[in-house]
Amino acid sequence: xxxxxxxxxxxxxxxxxxxxxxxxxxxxxxxxxxxxxxxxxxxxxxxxxxxxxxxxxxxxxxxxxxxxxxxxxxxxxxxxxxxxxxxxxxxxxxxxxxxxxxxxxxxxxxxxxxxxxxxxxxxxxxxxxxxxxxxxxxxxxxxxxxxxxxxxxxxxxxxxxxxxxxxxxxxxxxxxxxxxxxxxxxxxxxxxxxxxxxxxxxxxxxxxxxxxxxxxxxxxxxxxxxxxxxxxxxxxxxxxxxxxxxxxxxxxxxxxxxxxxxxxxxxx
Amino acid sequence: xxxxxxxxxxxxxxxxxxxxxxxxxxxxxxxxxxxxxxxxxxxxxxxxxxxxxxxxxxxxxxxxxxxxxxxxxxxxxxxxxxx
Ligand code: SF4
Ligand code: FES
Numbered sequence: 001x002x003x004x005x006x007x008x009x010x011x012x013x014x015x016x017x018x019x020x021x022x023x024x025x026x027x028x029x030x031x032x033x034x035x036x037x038x039x040x041x042x043x044x045x046x047x048x049x050x051x052x053x054x055x056x057x058x059x060x061x062x063x064x065x066x067x068x069x070x071x072x073x074x075x076x077x078x079x080x081x082x083x084x085x086x087x088x089x090x091x092x093x094x095x096x097x098x099x100x101x102x103x104x105x106x107x108x109x110x111x112x113x114x115x116x117x118x119x120x121x122x123x124x125x126x127x128x129x130x131x132x133x134x135x136x137x138x139x140x141x142x143x144x145x146x147x148x149x150x151x152x153x154x155x156x157x158x159x160x161x162x163x164x165x166x167x168x169x170x171x172x173x174x175x176x177x178x179x180x181x182x183x184x185x186x187x188x189x190x191x192x193x194x195x196x197x198x199x200x201x202x203x204x205x206x207x208x209x210x211x212x213x214x215x216x217x218x219x220x221x222x223x224x225x226x227x228x229x230x231x232x233x234x235x236x237x238x239x240x241x242x243x244x245x246x247x248x249x250x251x252x253x254x255x256x257x258x259x260x261x262x263x264x265x266x267x268x
Numbered sequence: 269x270x271x272x273x274x275x276x277x278x279x280x281x282x283x284x285x286x287x288x289x290x291x292x293x294x295x296x297x298x299x300x301x302x303x304x305x306x307x308x309x310x311x312x313x314x315x316x317x318x319x320x321x322x323x324x325x326x327x328x329x330x331x332x333x334x335x336x337x338x339x340x341x342x343x344x345x346x347x348x349x350x351x
Contacts (some may be wrong), residue, residue: 179350208279211278212278216278217347246282246283
């Protein structure tokens with residue numbers, strides 16, 4: 001955080017232009033401009049919090065971890081969807097920084113957007129490992145299993161499991177911009193993540209997105225992969241899914257061997 | 269999300285879409301090549317045109333251009349109108 005009283009030679013000033021809109025009060029949208037001091041390591045989130053603390057406490061932002069883990073501080077910074085806590089002012093190399101809410105998501109207030117639709121798409125793809133055990137038999141449901149996966153098997157989905165659900169890829173996707181029923185790159189990449197996981201036994205997982213507004217509406221713009229702060233390549237996940245659906249790739253997934261674990265509760 | 273009671277799954281439609289698109293490029297290329305190897309003047313001669321239409325292989329190519337491009341094109345329009 002920047003100390004407002006600190007008189008440091010390193011300290012420079014940046015013009016921060018912040019998008020303002022209050023949908024509850026139906027106010028017209030406009031931009032407010034602030035002159036904010038910053039240092040080499042100051043992030044856009046730090047600058048926004050400085051504005052909130054010393055200039056205008058009514059600026060609405062959403063954040064939590066400040067370390068690119070929770071995915072809540074996504075916003076459009078100088079025209080590109082980024083995490084505010086992961087974007088240093090110095091690396092933007094401009095004298096003005098424009099902060100706007102993420103596109104493709106409804107604005108709640110200022111820089112805060114509504115993620116309901118995004119999370120609904122995520123839920124639709126059943127983002128969890130499903131095992132036959134525990135579905136039909138209420139007794140096995142209580143059992144705990146360990147799974148064996150080779151490093152190669154883990155590699156197939158590992159990068160996709162780094163997703164923090166920040167919605168940057170979703171907001172950068174031109175197809176989402178024109179078709180809100182399209183699941184978006186995040187949900188599709190997560191579908192691949194579970195499809196490729198050898199612990200998952202879900203039948204017909206691919207059918208979930210095999211519809212008119214589903215995976216086939218991706219035009220491979222690739223902007224999702226460009227903006228992802230966690231190095232996930234959703235565009236790759238989508239193309240891999242398509243190759244399975246077209247029969248170009250064969251799903252030779254061998255289900256992971258599992259062993260029942262004796263939990264402490266059972267051994268007592 | 270999941271749609272039932274449809275004749276074809278979207279993946280099957282898209283398979284047809286890609287196959288007709290690639291096949292259309294191929295037959296159009298053959299058609300253009302056949303036009304290029306015959307000088308323009310003689311390509312317009314009555315006898316030459318009649319002989320073209322008696323050549324089953326060539327007729328098949330011409331018709332398949334129409335069929336392939338129609339399937340591919342109409343599905344393309346459907347996709348555009350879906351949004
Ligand atoms: S894939 Fe990347 S950009 Fe998309 S939600 Fe996950 S972490 Fe964010
Ligand atoms: S505050 Fe958690 S990702 Fe930025």
